[in-house]
Amino acid sequence: MTTFTIEHVKKSFTNGERREDILKGIDLSLKEGEITALVGASGSGKSTLLTIAAGLQSASSGHIIFEEKDLVTMNPEQMRKLRAIKFGFVFQFAHLVPFLTVEEQLLLMLDIAEVSMSKREKKQEVQHILKLVQMEHRKNAYPPSLSGGEKQRVAIARAIIHQPKILFADEPTASLDSKRSKDIMALLQKLTNSLKITTLIVTHDEEMLIYANRVIRMSDGVIMQD
Template sequence: MAIFTIKDIKKTFTNGEVKEEVLKGINLTLHEGEITALVGASGSGKSTLLTLAAGLQPASGGQVLFEGENMTEMNAEQIRKIRAGKFGFVFQFAHLVPFLTVEEQLLLMFNASETTLKKHEQTKEINRILKLVEMDHRKRAYPPSLSGGEKQRVALARAIIHQPSVLFADEPTASLDSKRSRDVMRLIRELTRTLNITTLMVTHDEDMLSYADHIVKMSDGLVLKE
């Protein structure tokens, strides 16, 4: 089922009298349980497209329909609630809080998502998610003691702990070696399938494209091939 429909999305940045059209009318449909990978050279517009879909910045034209609702017509508070409750994010670096344990990182995310789960339910869910990302044995560990791959697994757990509908992954393996990159992508694929998440990923690494269901090639703000 389609959960995201992006219609004729445009984005123009203005610097003084200079205007730069970064996205020139993008159309894209994202489905549950599938990974869509955005690829292209730097400056092709793929990261801008991801941030527009996630409601992190406004479009200059077009529509972003999420679960049938037009996000481009929503106010900032409506979009914030969708991001907090329905979206999860993984970036190139884990950005973990250094003085919090792995378990506490996930508890912090529960608070940010305004969950209605009781404390014992949160603990049960944390244990379940950490097992899914194969980090349940490290839940008492602090970030400085974790490897790069382990940190990214925790970041992935943090992104899905509140059961989002959509996972946005912006270069999730760029800081990892090839083996750890494959491990993280295997987990992203498994979680996308198991939890029926819609995953939109930006990547420069062509070796990671084998894990995607759809590959969208972009250049100069346009989709070249899907």
């Protein structure tokens, strides 16, 4: 089932008197329960496309349709609430709060997403998600004591704790070695399928593409292969 549609999205910048076209009319539909990977050389537009789809920057033109609403027409507060409640984010670095335990990181995300649960229910949900990412034994640990792979597992748990519809992952394995990268991608694959999330991922690592349901190759602001 299609859950997210990008329609003829363009993005341009003006550099002095010169105009730079970063995206040149992208059309793309994403499906529930699938990982769609965006790949391409540096400057191809893949990260720009992901950040525009996620509402982290605006398009110059076009439409982004989610739940029958156009993100392009939303005001900043509407966009903030949508990102907090419906979207999840995983980046190259985990960006965990250093003075919060693993459990507290996830409880904070539930508060940000305004999830209606009692304190006890929230703790139970945190335990459930940590078990899914095999980090329940580290719930009282602080980020400085975690390995790189463990930090990314916590970052993924934080990204899905509020049951988002769309998960955006920008180079989630770039800071990890090969084994940990494969572990993280296998985890994302498992969670995307079991939780029926729509996942859009940017990666430069060709070895990680075996975990994607769909691979889209970009070059010079256009889709070259889908």
